Amino acid sequence: MKNEALRLGVTLFLITSIAAGILALSNNLTADKIAEVEAAASQGGDVAGELIPGGARFEEVEVETIDKILSENDKFTDAVKILDSSGNLLGYGIRTFATTKGYGGDMELFVGITTDSQIAGLKALLLQETPGLGTNVENDSFKGQFIGKSADMIFSVIKTAPEAESDISAVAEATISSLSFTSAINNAVLIYDTYFNEESTGGLIEEPGDEDIETTVVPGSIKLESAEEDLIAQITSENSEFVDLKKAYNESDELIGYAIRTWSTKKGFYDHIEVYVGLNLEGEVVGLKVMTISETPGLGTSVENADFQEQFFGMDSSMEIKPVGSASAEDEISTVTGATVSSVSFTSAVNNALNIYKDYLQ
Structure with missing residues (x-):
């Protein structure tokens, strides 16, 4: 019995020592990398x-x-x-x-x-x-x-x-x-x-393609303001596709909705799609704007067309929107003919925005 206890003790000691050594080595490697970067x-x-x-x-x-x-x-x-x-x-x-x-x-x-x-x-x-x-x-x-x-x-x-x-x-x-x-x-x-730059004309803009994003994504808004830093940091740490969150205000400076920028959770035919999703305070989709897309021109890029995007308007955070060949239920949208993969990718971005609203804003 004593020998068994001794063997167990030695085994535990060896395991603990090896684990500690690995951790120390890992910490040293990490510290070395950090030091290299900082230098x-x-x-x-x-x-x-x-x-x-x-x-x-x-x-x-x-x-x-x-x-x-x-x-x-x-x-x-x-x-x-x-x-x-x-x-x-x-x-x-x-x-x-x-x-x-x-x-x-x-x-x-x-x-x-x-x-x-x-x-x-x-x-x-x-x-x-x-x-x-x-x-x-x-x-x-x-x-x-x-x-x-x-x-x-x-x-x-x-x-x-x-x-x-x-x-x-x-x-x-x-x-x-x-x-x-x-x-x-x-x-x-x-x-x-x-x-x-002493010769700057001040003509640079922060991001191409963001013109009139307020009215495009949240109709009736005149300005978008970044959400609280702590909230953005929390969502970023918990949702790998999330990019940004802005609050939408009208002329009376009243909060009327949100603009959620997110990547698709499912890859398109070539790559993921990045979308700005506008939601009102009830979590209903009121606007959409594609920010980044690499799909086939005239085919996969048809997810940018109004007749496709308007299917999402009015859908809310209580739904998991389903892309199907021919929509027949209130939580379904019809995919673009010949561009099912792109349609599924786009829909996954909208669903991710709805989930973000449900988890953090509702």
Whole structure:
């Protein structure tokens, strides 16, 4: 009996010791990675040269400027001046999170922009995408599209070959990762243009395609305001497809509904679809706007047509909307002919918005 107890004690001791060793190793590896990232983000030398060729060291930006940006841009992390070996200012390194999440979570980039408004270098500080797929945004074939371009435009991700200077071709099968990476660069461009570009005309907009979003998504509203930060943080941590939540107000400054921005929970024919879903205070769908879509033009993109989207109007958070070939029940919508997969993907985005309303706003 004593031998059995001894063996049990030794076994437990060994298991505990091994587990503790693994945990310590894991913690050390994590700590090393964090230290590496922080060093890359805060020191000059090679990193300065990566961001702007010829860069030799960093110099701090005035505290007042940093504090102002932090108070006005919630994705901004830090900014530094980049100097050459003689102390001449070459440009700025702007550190920022992406404004839209990647497939695996947040992204953070260090973006180098020269004094003559050229994007000169990029360095990923936080990247949690699928290895060999989403992580391909780090490949020169993708991020090289930004290098040398003027920091006076907002970039758009497309699935085809670029036609405009601002077009960026997405990584194949990694549109969400491409969009997130690009949104971080767009935020860095906005920060540069607003706070560091002495020749700025102030003509940049925060996001293409958001014109008249208030009346499109929530009819009768004249402004959208971001929901409480704590609420957005909670939803973000619990719903991986959620992007943003805004409150809609009318001319009398009365709350009349919500605009919920979300990715589809089901993949379309090519990729996920991002949709703004407008809901009134009763949780009924009152408006829809596609923000990101990579479906076949004229087929899958027909989910943007009014005759398809209007089927959702009036449906509410008590329903789980079902896409079927021919709708016959109040909780069903008819799919687009020849584009069932796209229709199912779009519907899953609307259902996710309804679930968010039910779980957090009802």
